[in-house]
Amino acid sequence: MVSSVRFYPFLLILLIVVSSINGQGPWRASKCETDGDLVAVYFTSATKGFIAGDAGYLASTSDGGKTWEKYELNTTEDINEIYFRNSDNGYLVAGRKMFITSDGGRSWKETQLIGPGEIKNGTPEFLSIRFSDRRRGLAVGSIWRKVRDREVVVDSLVMRTEDGGETWQRTIVPAKGELYHLDFNGSSRAWIVGDGGVILATTDSGRTWQKQVSGTTEPLFNIDFRDDKEGYAVGKNGIILRTENGGNTWEKVPTPFKGTFMRVDFADDKNGWIVGHKGIILRSSDKGRTWVRQESGTESNLYGLFIMKRFGWAVGESGLLLEYIR
Template identity: 45%
Template sequence: MKDIEVSADVHGASLSSPMKNLIGMKQTYEDRLRLILAALLFMAASCATASTALAQNGWTATRRGEEGKDLNTVFFADQKRGWVAGDNGFVSRTDDGGRTWAQQPVGTNEAINDIYFRNKDDGYILAGNRIFNTRNGGAEWREIRRFSAGEFGGAEPELYSLRFSGKKRAWIVGAASRRDVVVDSLLIYTDDGGASWVRQRVPTKEELIHVDFVSDKLGWAVGASGTILHTEDGGQKWIAQTSGTNATLYHIDLRNERVGWAVGERGTILRTTDGGASWSPVVVPVRSTFLSVQFVDEDQGWIVGRGGTILRSEDGGKTWVRQESQTKQNLYALFIDKKNGWAVGGNGSVLQYER
């Protein structure tokens, strides 16, 4: 190898051609290394972005109901057995976690507003002014009670939501209307597993839309004009809680005796950490009407609503991010368990989410 000559000029040392060539080769190698590293970093970032997108876009949409008809409610008794129900008395059941569905006859053409199972066999349906029950997982449904206008001063009853608070005690909320105008609220209960039903008077005439119990004593109901009702004695007495809004509230979900959420029209989300003694609004950049909310633990929760809106929270409902639903259909109901999420809505839409 020839000696490397170094000469000086007024600016300092200058390098001979062999050294320049060696340095040029080194710089070319370093440039290539930088390009490789940059490419690897780009690929890693792309994978992370794709994973994030997949997490945010994990809902897949299919149609399981009748075309042009809404699915209004969904319930799963376990990870495999579930039901969806909606307009024209439509009910469909899956026994394999949603891979296949089979329609079940109920015996009504009324829209089904709610479906609720105590276990894989014992279930209830609310359709118009009627209550249906099954003891064999929906293979057969029988009407167990029909309410008439004569029982409510000539006003037509509509039943919206049903929940059990004990082994034999259940609650139903709804409204009584004349010429499609709500004139009174409805709160009805049974103490004998549905053999008989009794109306309970409450301090509001507003339409009641959803009811939830966390124990045999503690329950809440929500409805029109920001109505929130609460009982601490198993329903013997109901008191009004201050919601701070006049927006219609469509759904309420309590995780325990203190922490819960309520959602409604005009992007309304309310949160309580003291059992409803106070409700605080949660501001989100979405003005859609929210129709259902459910939390699976203290941190993780979902909301669905009109226009295919789906929101998710991972901090107990303090903040929410939007998820891609793959649909613009209204989403009326939501069910989330440890592994899967389900949402149902317009045009027979069924959305599944794998957590």
């Protein structure tokens, strides 16, 4: 008996160490009441959050995800992103539409990003939106048109506002492909990633843009900057990029994982997560230099991610929700 009592704590410690080495983490799955995919998740506090996705599905929680309440947005457009610049003021982009709230998501109203007839060579679609302050913001996506029953991207699309989203003006950028995501740091610096490995950068709040050398032609779906220097981008075929100088140079981070990565998000300067297709979740605890796989418990595609120091959420196919319990 004495031997077994002494052995049990040792075995428990060993199991904890092995679990840590393998990168397994406590992700807990649930499902919301939708058959469509969830692609966006955003929390304004530990208890207040939002999820959104296909066919205009939008729901919110006020109890940390224990229950979710659907909001009828009156659109069938797929919601591509949710973003709040503070606890009250939030934005949704859904196809060519944008919806805004000024009361913390209790009500939403549609507003115009592009006026009728402003885009003459195709149909606009917006995928990402960010604000640097209460006045200045950017929305990005693409212009597409049907060619022989196929939707073909014909140009990149970047819109800019200086009045909190009341009016928007198009900004021409040195790219023609689809732009998937953008991130601000401070009031003047921002980055955009897109098809063909495109990374665009601005130092004047989006008035002008320059291409950065990504070193890849794979689509880049998401970008996250911690400050003016340290940033991360992820994409297709296992691409993870990292910079320590604001994107003047980007380095590929080698990993054995070759899936499609959809989102990267850092909770602080050291700890970051990546989610992607087939349920993959990766974690880094050394500023993105190395990554280990965490057990997600699903083979479904994961499209959205939101991580803070004390909690996190991922969303994906067919209403899938994953909560990270620390």
